[in-house]
Amino acid sequence: MTKQTNIVPVVVGLMVALFIGALDVTVVSTALPDIVDDLQGRSLISWVFAIYTLTTCVTTPIFGKLTDLYGRKIVFAIGIILFVLGSALCGFAGSMVSLIWFRAIQGIGAGALNPVCFTIVGDLFTGEKRGKMMGLFASVWSVAGLLGPLVGGYFVDHVTWQWIFFMNIPLGIVALVLVNGFLKESFEKKAKKIDYWGALTFTIAVSALLYALLSAGEKYAWDSPVIIGLFAVAIVFLALFFLIEARTAEPMMPLAMFNNRVMNVSNLSGFLAFSIVSGVMIYAPIWIQSVLGHSATSSGLTVMPMSIAWPIASTVVGRLMYKIGVKTSVMLGSFVVIIGCAWMADLQLDSPYGYWVGILVLLGFGMGFITTPSTVMVQSAVGWQMRGVATATNSLLRSLGQTVGVAIFGTMFNHYVTTGSPVELVDAMHVIFVVFGVIAAANLLTLAFLPSHRQVMAQQAS
Structure with missing residues (x-):
């Protein structure tokens, strides 16, 4: 748990981290026409968002468990570094395919930002103060939603679309320095058992489910063999996941x-x-x-x-x-x-x-x-x-x-x-x-x- 933490810089750092994660969706939406004109690959346009959603959903509970095993600071650092790295790579992308792969890295980092930020807030505040701070942090998403089209439009019109990704680099560094520099935490250090099989089966199950949901009705018919097969894979691996979680000593998602x-x-x-x-x-x-x-x-x-x-x-x-x-x-x-x-x-x-x-x-x-x-x-x-x-x-x-x-x-x-x-x-x-x-x-x-x-x-x- 946290102790002797200088709360103000940590809160600012967390809000900056949440802001760049929330801003990313609306900024990319605004700049997408220019991105497509530059990189081509219009048929892949939906995957710019779909891959981000998929990797975020898959990694969110995995990072959540890791925060409980290894502490909040290290997982926050990993998340923000991956998000910034993915952002930088997106800015240098030379094709739509490479942009999609780099968006996947961004999504993995985003899978840590939201849950870890709110978990740290839960650690720092209790009772009524926790409720007030959760309300304040919720406003970050809305502010990002309002500013996203303006920021994206400005970079597209006056600079280049690449800067919608590059701007995450300095903001991410600020968040990393503030949170990891001022957050103090201590927890029992003991041998950790990572639930690798649980993480693997969960990843396969959720990936199959999300791919089926994102593709059904557009790329494939709902009753097509591909979609039915994906749902079957999701069900089988989800069942395996719960069997593993019931038997492992340190489950990824405690039942x-x-x-x-x-x-x-x-x-x-x-x-x-x-x-x-x-x-x-x-x-x-x-x-x-x-x-x-x-x-x-x-x-x-x-x-x-x-x-x-x-x-x-x-x-x-x-x-x-x-x-x-x-x-x-x-x-x-x-x-x-x-x-x-x-x-x-x-x-x-x-x-x-x-x-x-x-x-x-x-x-x-x-x-x-x-x-x-x-x-x-x-x-x-x-x-x-x-x-x-x-x-x-x-x-x-x-x-x-x-x-x-x-x-x-x-x-x-x-x-x-x-x-x-x-x-x-x-x-x-x-x-x-x-x-x-x-x-x-x-x-x-x-x-x-x-x-x-x-x-x-x-x-x-x-």
Whole structure:
């Protein structure tokens, strides 16, 4: 655990690390047209993002476990160095294939940044302070989402696209120096047993699952032998993974975590809630541009109200959750998300743009009230020795929710849309928005199974 730490520089370093990881997605999206013009390989464009998602998801729980075995500092250093190295290589990429491989290295580094940063925050702060800091750190993602298009546009217009990657180098060095220079930690040093077979089977299972989800409906049909085979591989190796975890002395993902009701509810809620977020990020801009006829720039900025409301709500609930109750906070957030989804499902062809602003404010507010208390509960439900893997598992389930959501909603959209007319688009998205509402209702029902506020608070000592 940490002791005698100069907190301010560590917090700044962690926020810088989170910022460059969060900024990367929106910056690359903005610069992608110029990257494709320069490197060619338009057919590979989706893999610039897919490979990053895949390697991040695979390595997140592995790094989470390593933080519990070897401490936070060393794993943070490995993560930031890999991310910076991958960024530098991306900047020097001479082809789309090499860019994809270097993005994979970036994604591996990113797999450490998010869970390790939040784990360190969980170590440094307890109780109500932890809630406040989680709210503050959640705002980093939203600020990055707002600045990403501006930063990416500036580098593309005034410098070169390579600098969207090169800018990570000095920021990464600053984060590394601040965190590793000022974070003090001590833990029992003993022989460590790394769960290599667990890591291997987990990597194969998740890689097969994600590749199937990212390829189904586009590159391959859902019922094609390739997709069915990938799902079969995922199931077999996931079963092997759990068998190994049940028998190994130091499992990568201790199955005891899944005996904890707070962990199970929070993880399932994260999966459900973030699947909605992924859908909104895709279909809100489509509605604004293709149905209302707004510009691409306007549609691209559609999610800004959610990006603003989310950190505000996260900060507010970080201060309120210990007063009104943790369970009350997350259920209130889920109820607000249901209202936002119901409003979406009621949109008509001639509904004004202002409706979307209101909807996205509601969704951002609701998600802020869900995510911050959930993260705090997950970290407080386990001791220091499992906090890293617990945080990483929660992060993994949220990422899987987004990936599964994109795949399912995309299949539904393609099923209903054939001509692309506004009326057809509205009908297709109405179906998807109704599904959003069903998922939001399932999330509320899931959160109802949380223990009472008093029982949750009894776990907040560490």
